[in-house]
Amino acid sequence: MSLLIILLVLMIIGAIIAIETTNLLSSIVCVGAVGFLISIAFLFLGAPDLAITQLVVEVLCLIILIRATINRDLTSVAGDREFFGLTVTVAMVLVFAIVGVKVFGEFPLLGQPVMDRMADTPSAVYLAQGTEQTGAKNVVTALMLGYRNYDALGQVAILFCSVLGALAILRRPARKEEIEKDQEADAV
Amino acid sequence: MIDSTQKEGMDLVAKSVTGWLKGFIFLFGVYLVLHSHETPGGGFAGGIIIACAFILFTLAEGQRAGMKILSKNLAAKLASVGALIFLGAAIAGTCGKGFFCKDFPGAAHAGILSFFEENAISIYDMALALVVSMLLFVAFSIMAAVHVTVKDGKRKMVHRRRE
Amino acid sequence: MVYALCLVLIAIGLYGVVVKKNIVKIVISMAIIEYGINVLLVLIGYRSGGCAPILKQGMTAATLAANAVDPLPQALVMTAIMINLGMLILMVAICIRLYERYGTFDITEMRRLKG
Numbered sequence A: 001m002s003l004l005i006i007l008l009v010l011m012i013i014g015a016i017i018a019i020e021t022t023n024l025l026s027s028i029v030c031v032g033a034v035g036f037l038i039s040i041a042f043l044f045l046g047a048p049d050l051a052i053t054q055l056v057v058e059v060l061c062l063i064i065l066i067r068a069t070i071n072r073d074l075t076s077v078a079g080d081r082e083f084f085g086l087t088v089t090v091a092m093v094l095v096f097a098i099v100g101v102k103v104f105g106e107f108p109l110l111g112q113p114v115m116d117r118m119a120d121t122p123s124a125v126y127l128a129q130g131t132e133q134t135g136a137k138n139v140v141t142a143l144m145l146g147y148r149n150y151d152a153l154g155q156v157a158i159l160f161c162s163v164l165g166a167l168a169i170l171r172r173p174a175r176k177e178e179i180e181k182d183q184e185a186d187a188v
Numbered sequence B: 001m002i003d004s005t006q007k008e009g010m011d012l013v014a015k016s017v018t019g020w021l022k023g024f025i026f027l028f029g030v031y032l033v034l035h036s037h038e039t040p041g042g043g044f045a046g047g048i049i050i051a052c053a054f055i056l057f058t059l060a061e062g063q064r065a066g067m068k069i070l071s072k073n074l075a076a077k078l079a080s081v082g083a084l085i086f087l088g089a090a091i092a093g094t095c096g097k098g099f100f101c102k103d104f105p106g107a108a109h110a111g112i113l114s115f116f117e118e119n120a121i122s123i124y125d126m127a128l129a130l131v132v133s134m135l136l137f138v139a140f141s142i143m144a145a146v147h148v149t150v151k152d153g154k155r156k157m158v159h160r161r162r163e
Numbered sequence C: 001m002v003y004a005l006c007l008v009l010i011a012i013g014l015y016g017v018v019v020k021k022n023i024v025k026i027v028i029s030m031a032i033i034e035y036g037i038n039v040l041l042v043l044i045g046y047r048s049g050g051c052a053p054i055l056k057q058g059m060t061a062a063t064l065a066a067n068a069v070d071p072l073p074q075a076l077v078m079t080a081i082m083i084n085l086g087m088l089i090l091m092v093a094i095c096i097r098l099y100e101r102y103g104t105f106d107i108t109e110m111r112r113l114k115g
Helices: A002-020 A024-044 A048-069 A083-103 A122-134 A139-147 A149-170 A176-187 B012-034 B043-061 B063-069 B072-095 B113-118 B121-144 C002-019 C023-044 C061-067 C072-102
Strands: B147-151 B154-158
Touching: A002 A024, A002 C002, A002 C023, A024 A048, A024 C023, A048 B043, A048 B121, A048 C023, A048 C072, A083 C002, A122 A139, A122 C061, A122 C072, A139 A149, A139 B121, A139 C072, A149 B072, A149 B121, A149 C072, B012 B043, B012 B121, B043 B063, B043 B121, B043 C072, B072 B121, B121 C072, C002 C023, C023 C072
Parallel strands: none
Antiparallel strands: B147 B154
């Protein structure tokens, strides 16, 4: 429990460094560190599936983010927006905090999931009957690909859409001069 | 990102280490997918690790060598095949009781299909791993390893950068 | 409380999205918001002293139901992690194209130049 608090405090420090530092490469590495700490937190929270997935997704995010910034001339940022943006942000964060404190009353206490208080929650049914109905000992996989297989179908659709979108965006060259340069190279 | 002076990939240390490790990484990804019903893992994590093996090989050896192993068009086609397997398995379950049903028709007879009879999750896992790995390799490849050129009046994405 | 720290993480990411000028910083702040939400969801389903929801040797389903953490938020967060990956791919593709069109990452400049 105290370990969780230490990990969260480290994550907050890493997030502040990632946002405030002026060198883009350092901020990308800090986001990688935050993701790695989240993977460790998932291990302590009893979610080994999620720890593995978060770790490898983190590595892929780093590769993709570094590709966006590695060859660019502008690797340092210009600063913050003007005063109006700052006040709007502070007001929004205050509203967020007040609403969050009210919502805390609805959350279960840390360490006592909803399954304990109510008897017929879906999680209790999945844990009790999941293994014999789907044949998988790992209840999370039984949930994702057995009971809730439509989610996996939606996953496949989302991944296809995002890759198709990236393909559609990156298919055209940015300026006309590049097309003419390629046509000259073709003609030669 | 990969210009003409780096066409051959990275230096010797990276190439040697990649040559030793790429088989193990691929095997670990396949292990995570195949054993997802009893150990943590699942189709998503295994698929991403398989994609990482191909990405590592493409980064270390350069675009030409990477294109020989797995090109962008082949990866896109394999991803579509994986999605069709997922849908086909779902529709085949319709013959039983409903969509995504557990019982496959005629699965009691064949030896290998009885594996799918007991845990029908496995075929969805394998199809999902195929789709996820090929899609992420396509995403990496269109961002970092291909170049848009105009050929015969139409735009294409080819692997080699023109110098 | 631990939930408060998660909300602080989400609020830090929100601050980054609204205030920063560099578009890569905005993408990074979006990633931090997503991480905070994932941790919050998994924290809701935590049981103190509980085990992972995997049936080991010699365990019956009843003991698993009494001892394990909640598996439902974990399945949802797994989906959420993959959706965040897809979103990041699309956002970074847009950043690359914006840089090649305008020559800068600064979003205040992108309104004035007409490339």
